[in-house]
Amino acid sequence: MNNRLEFDLNLLRRCDRPGPRYTSYPSAPQFSTRFTDADFRRQVARSNQEPIPRDLSLYVHVPFCFSPCFYCGCNRIITRDVSRGAPYAERLVREAEMVAPLFDRDRDVVQLHFGGGTPNFLNAPALADLVDSLGRFFHFSNARTRDFSIELDPRSVRDGDIAAYAAMGFNRASFGVQDFDRAVQLAINREQSIEETLSAIDACRTSGFRSVNVDLIYGLPRQTLAGFLHTLNTIVLARPDRVAVYGYAHMPQKFKAQRQIDDRELPDAAERLGLLQVAIERLTAAGYCYIGLDHFALPGDDLSVALAAGSLQRNFMGYTTHAESDLIGLGASSISHIGDSYSQNFRDLPPWESAVDQGRLPIARGLLLDEDDVIRAQVIQQLMCRGLIDRAQIETRFTIDFDLYFAESLARLLPLAAEGLVTFDGSRIIATSRGRLMLRIIAMCFDRYLATPSVSETQPRHSRAL
Amino acid sequence: MGSQRAGSSPIADDGDAFRFCSTCAFSASCLAHGFDKTKLEELHLLVAHVGPYEEGDHIFREGDPFEAIAAVRTGTVKTYVTDSEGREQVLGFFLPGEVIGLNAISQARYPCNAVALDSVMLCRFSFPNIAALATRVPGLQQHLFRLLSEDIGKAALLAGNFTADERMAAFVVSMSRRHAARGFSATRFRLSMTRTDIANYLRLASESVSRGFSRLQDSGLLHVDRREIEITDPVKLEALARNILRE
Numbered sequence: 001m002n003n004r005l006e007f008d009l010n011l012l013r014r015c016d017r018p019g020p021r022y023t024s025y026p027s028a029p030q031f032s033t034r035f036t037d038a039d040f041r042r043q044v045a046r047s048n049q050e051p052i053p054r055d056l057s058l059y060v061h062v063p064f065c066f067s068p069c070f071y072c073g074c075n076r077i078i079t080r081d082v083s084r085g086a087p088y089a090e091r092l093v094r095e096a097e098m099v100a101p102l103f104d105r106d107r108d109v110v111q112l113h114f115g116g117g118t119p120n121f122l123n124a125p126a127l128a129d130l131v132d133s134l135g136r137f138f139h140f141s142n143a144r145t146r147d148f149s150i151e152l153d154p155r156s157v158r159d160g161d162i163a164a165y166a167a168m169g170f171n172r173a174s175f176g177v178q179d180f181d182r183a184v185q186l187a188i189n190r191e192q193s194i195e196e197t198l199s200a201i202d203a204c205r206t207s208g209f210r211s212v213n214v215d216l217i218y219g220l221p222r223q224t225l226a227g228f229l230h231t232l233n234t235i236v237l238a239r240p241d242r243v244a245v246y247g248y249a250h251m252p253q254k255f256k257a258q259r260q261i262d263d264r265e266l267p268d269a270a271e272r273l274g275l276l277q278v279a280i281e282r283l284t285a286a287g288y289c290y291i292g293l294d295h296f297a298l299p300g301d302d303l304s305v306a307l308a309a310g311s312l313q314r315n316f317m318g319y320t321t322h323a324e325s326d327l328i329g330l331g332a333s334s335i336s337h338i339g340d341s342y343s344q345n346f347r348d349l350p351p352w353e354s355a356v357d358q359g360r361l362p363i364a365r366g367l368l369l370d371e372d373d374v375i376r377a378q379v380i381q382q383l384m385c386r387g388l389i390d391r392a393q394i395e396t397r398f399t400i401d402f403d404l405y406f407a408e409s410l411a412r413l414l415p416l417a418a419e420g421l422v423t424f425d426g427s428r429i430i431a432t433s434r435g436r437l438m439l440r441i442i443a444m445c446f447d448r449y450l451a452t453p454s455v456s457e458t459q460p461r462h463s464r465a466l
Numbered sequence: 467m468g469s470q471r472a473g474s475s476p477i478a479d480d481g482d483a484f485r486f487c488s489t490c491a492f493s494a495s496c497l498a499h500g501f502d503k504t505k506l507e508e509l510h511l512l513v514a515h516v517g518p519y520e521e522g523d524h525i526f527r528e529g530d531p532f533e534a535i536a537a538v539r540t541g542t543v544k545t546y547v548t549d550s551e552g553r554e555q556v557l558g559f560f561l562p563g564e565v566i567g568l569n570a571i572s573q574a575r576y577p578c579n580a581v582a583l584d585s586v587m588l589c590r591f592s593f594p595n596i597a598a599l600a601t602r603v604p605g606l607q608q609h610l611f612r613l614l615s616e617d618i619g620k621a622a623l624l625a626g627n628f629t630a631d632e633r634m635a636a637f638v639v640s641m642s643r644r645h646a647a648r649g650f651s652a653t654r655f656r657l658s659m660t661r662t663d664i665a666n667y668l669r670l671a672s673e674s675v676s677r678g679f680s681r682l683q684d685s686g687l688l689h690v691d692r693r694e695i696e697i698t699d700p701v702k703l704e705a706l707a708r709n710i711l712r713e
Contacts, residue, residue: 051657
């Protein structure tokens with residue numbers, strides 16, 4: 001894949017518009033409450049009956065955080081009351097007890113991911129009990145390639161925690177950093193020292209974690225090029241295996257916490273691009289590969305290897321080497337992807353709790369993919385993971401005439417081709433170095449649900465691409 | 467989606483008074499024997515297009531009075547019997563162009579159940595009528611005999627003492643040949659049956675079927691994506707199936 005990236009502010013101004021991140025296609029706004037737990041059960045039963053039933057991925061959501069980071073758009077609950085962890089974990093176990101028996105026993109869990117919120121809101125013994133219980137209901141893979149990962153807030157990591165996570169079987173950790181700049185940290189209500197962050201990363205290394213990821217954010221209030229560069233230099237020295245550089249999406253109408261951010265302190269479009277540019281340049285200079293969207297990895301990391309081999313995948317947890325699995329989401333707001341279906345649990349705690357207490361699957365909404373959805377999902381997956389669309393491959397796989405089937409999409413792609421974002425090379429459509437940063441914009445041409453964008457939409461459902 | 471259709475599910479054209487559907491089990495016999503228009507019309511008058519049957523719908527059940535044989539137009543049909551302890555035993559799978567009910571010919575009742583595995587359309591031939599016509603049309607009689615012997619041959623396929631991999635390979639090759647016989651891709655097709663059904667049919671455990679497919683995939687003989695099968699090394703796969711399929 002072409003790893004070079006090009007910056008052109010005017011181009012971005014002309015082409016950038018709000019769009020989904022395509023961790024799924026169709027994206028979450030298309031999910032409907034017509035999808036029921038009976039649909040879910042049917043999809044699971046069907047997936048068990050495939051010639052080679054897929055391996056399983058487990059996503060476990062822990063919604064609690066000790067304090068609100070003002071930029072956050074995640075589903076979370078702010079509390080300092082640690083006693084809320086135990087009943088939540090108990091219900092997670094009960095949910096697992098309901099869901100696990102639906103899956104055939106010969107389907108291994110090859111990916112386990114704890115996300116949040118803040119998974120280490122639960123203390124180490126509570127997490128150990130939880131992982132242990134999940135391991136009793138599901139069959140965890142013993143393969144070396146299994147990915148058991150946990151998102152960690154370095155501010156809540158105590159001595160011995162990391163070694164305890166390793167003992168539970170976790171081999172990947174992801175740390176939120178955002179920016180070490182003190183002025184920024186105050187503006188986003190997240191004070192986090194370099195020392196506690198680096199010592200947590202070190203602890204992962206000594207405990208035998210296979211991979212460490214660091215999340216950064218550009219576009220935050222009061223952020224400066226110099227300050228962000230300093231953060232990048234610090235991170236590069238710590239040499240995490242993966243780095244994600246997310247663009248801050250300011251949508252205060254949608255995310256209440258963001259109303260604490262003074263929008264006059266936000267960098268403008270040119271400054272945002274400058275921040276992204278410095279991040280990309282610093283990381284690539286330090287030897288990181290650009291994986292796609294907002295992700296970077298060291299050359300030896302599984303993601304870089306998969307990218308080179310063309311086997312990279314993308315699911316709700318971001319880029320992965322395990323997306324050819326069925327994904328089970330446990331906990332409030334978690335999303336599952338089983339067979340040709342997506343489903344999401346109740347976002348709010350009370351309905352999720354009462355469903356679990358009554359022995360019902362806590363599914364709030366979902367979607368059954370039709371044939372068209374499946375084809376478009378494959379096209380968008382290729383684009384997001386390989387930076388290209390292999391027309392011949394899509395035609396063979398789905399017995400369609402690509403140009404005929406996607407006539408409308410290709411028409412929408414033309415202006416982007418004129419801008420030099422994509423080129424046509426034989427049977428392939430390739431994102432150029434100018435287009436690599438705007439894969440979402442290119443993908444949107446193939447999104448049937450965006451065909452008639454409502455111009456009057458005052459509350460954008462999606463963030464901007466950059 | 468317009469006229470575009472994804473996936474590899476074969477759809478037959480409708481045919482008319484003088485041309486049968488492209489997948490019709492009898493079209494070959496008609497063409498080979500140069501039937502005149504009257505005879506074609508006579509045969510065609512015996513045909514009733516029935517369906518669609520949806521997934522799980524029964525087409526006939528064991529013990530139902532035998533009246534007709536039927537050619538599958540679209541979809542896949544599974545036949546099975548249930549033993550005295552209620553255990554199901556899969557007898558076979560029928561693809562477009564193949565005929566169900568042949569094993570009832572010697573009796574007055576169907577000796578097995580037939581169930582649709584997906585959306586199924588059938589061409590139904592009243593048996594007394596087609597038998598009567600066959601006495602006047604020698605080509606048709608020969609064709610009926612051939613269908614019968616093929617049906618018996620299919621049942622014998624898996625009776626021998628073969629390894630799991632040989633059974634798996636024979637199953638996939640048989641599917642491939644049968645798709646190819648109706649003009650569909652021999653190397654890319656969809657399996658409508660569940661792995662439980664495949665396992666039951668091949669007299670293997672469900673897990674063994676998955677492990678078998680995985681082994682064939684790891685050896686580069688085929689590629690499995692959900693229910694889509696792509697044969698990537700037909701020569702090696704045929705070789706593995708040779709002990710069972712012979713030809």
